Amino acid sequence: MKKLINHVDTVLAESLQGFAAAHADIVTLDPSLQFVRRRALKSGKVALISGGGSGHEPLHTGFIGHGMLDAVCPGQVFTSPTPDQMLAAAQEVDTGAGVLFIVKNYSGDMMNFQMAAEMLDRDNASVIINDDVAVENSTHTTGRRGVAGTVLVERIVGAAAERGKGLAGLKALGDAVNKSTASMGVALTSCTVPAAGSPTFQIGADEMEMGVGIHGEPGRRRVKLTSAEEIAAELTGAVLKDLSLKRGQEVFLLVNGFGGTPLMELYVMVNAANQVLAGAGVKAVRYLTGSYVTSLEMAGCSITVCAADPAMLELWDTPVHTAALRWGM
């Protein structure tokens, strides 16, 4: 295992401390490391809380700040955070308007966020993200997995929360964005969980895992590595099939790297995905290209398409100030 770490047991704590130091203008790290919170809370705003296993950075901590999240509960690598973490975060960042939990659909996250929601003595609701069209059910999930589409939900709901939208409205908006969003990914190499010390899966030098999950869990099938165009056709095709878009539909296009794939290749995939979209009469009007929802150092990428309505585009464009997404301020 080749990693820039000290000890397997301290990776998360030291990474959070580095993150908090580098972004001290935006975030504060809870001294007991249960959560990372937005430094400046906004009174009367619904508090947005997300979280999940670490190893997907910048998701979620990189999306704390104005126009996105108020707090994030980081678990150990690929391990759900505990209900205690979520309760502590909620107590800390709820200013009275209630709490919206944004939860990726994995069994551990679902169970723990649900337990926190039931225990929490404050108004709360949850948006469940399940944008991955690769497989129904999986080694980690009942139903579809939540993957890179999470960024779109966190951004659009975060923008609406910043503007003062109430808890029920935010829950409805989050559900609507999730429903409009579909993703699918491919892995060229495995990731290695620090505590495991060896690759999560074995893959041949000429193979790829089509439909992989963001923990390196199996996808649809193991096939020979092919061209960017063919990969984009399969990923984008599956996503478009799921969304059943009309010709002329405007969309967000997120080409997301899994951590080990260089940006140069991600832009090759943008180019290839655009050709598939054009063939379907669909037009990307907002792009996000980079490693936003990663699987440690796994090579590969996912393609996310979200059917954009004018209200979503307008919210997307409002100011945001987080470690990983920033504009307008």
Added chain:
Amino acid sequence: MKKLINHVDTVLAESLQGFAAAHADIVTLDPSLQFVRRRALKSGKVALISGGGSGHEPLHTGFIGHGMLDAVCPGQVFTSPTPDQMLAAAQEVDTGAGVLFIVKNYSGDMMNFQMAAEMLDRDNASVIINDDVAVENSTHTTGRRGVAGTVLVERIVGAAAERGKGLAGLKALGDAVNKSTASMGVALTSCTVPAAGSPTFQIGADEMEMGVGIHGEPGRRRVKLTSAEEIAAELTGAVLKDLSLKRGQEVFLLVNGFGGTPLMELYVMVNAANQVLAGAGVKAVRYLTGSYVTSLEMAGCSITVCAADPAMLELWDTPVHTAALRWGM
């Protein structure tokens, strides 16, 4: 070779086309692919032009836009662009105030930018970046190599150009920032140049290349992989030794990933570097953490420290709008 590409010969063109589509609000791609330019030129502003081999994305194309560069000439992967490209870019983006070339110190880049500067029938000057303290001279260089410090020069000089500073002043500022900046990197794995098809160098499963260059060229020595703390101590120590900073000095700290190292580990390195800085009585007041100057999919990172004076900090904080760095607008 596992890459998301179509053909080795079309990687650069397709990547540029994807980039231009995704960032059409910021950039325009020259139809003959000689350069990428800022969409909206500003009359009377000195034109800032950089470039070099591709494979280091987001450097340099990701830094085109308000507050940074006006044009970038991309060469093939790890191959210098030609003087023709630089001349074409200069003709296109100079609005009469002259051209400043920002050049990383590699033999090919130096020769070609110098040729372009001599042939160009417009006022021009060049800033040479040579921030890598690992080695004097190298397989690609006479003198020190130019590496991640380039981002700081392009940003600070770009901010001053946006404000209307003249050619001579920008040249002096760029030279001053370069002189205040030092970097050193480490590689855990090799990169693979698409046209070569096999790794640039061989490295053992328990080894690292200390002082590696951004093309995977040799550094100071090949040693056993050690802890993040020990690596940060060596990299940051070498950089601080070069800069000879006084206690109390405020600095920029850039922890730069080479493409294959996840963000989670880069923040572990930020935490470790901060401890070294604290030991030297030096304080990071601006941070940049991420994969900004990459070597394709190479795993590893570099640490850059730049001694910050108040004028540089103030320029850094002004609005910037590029694909890879954005704030204030």
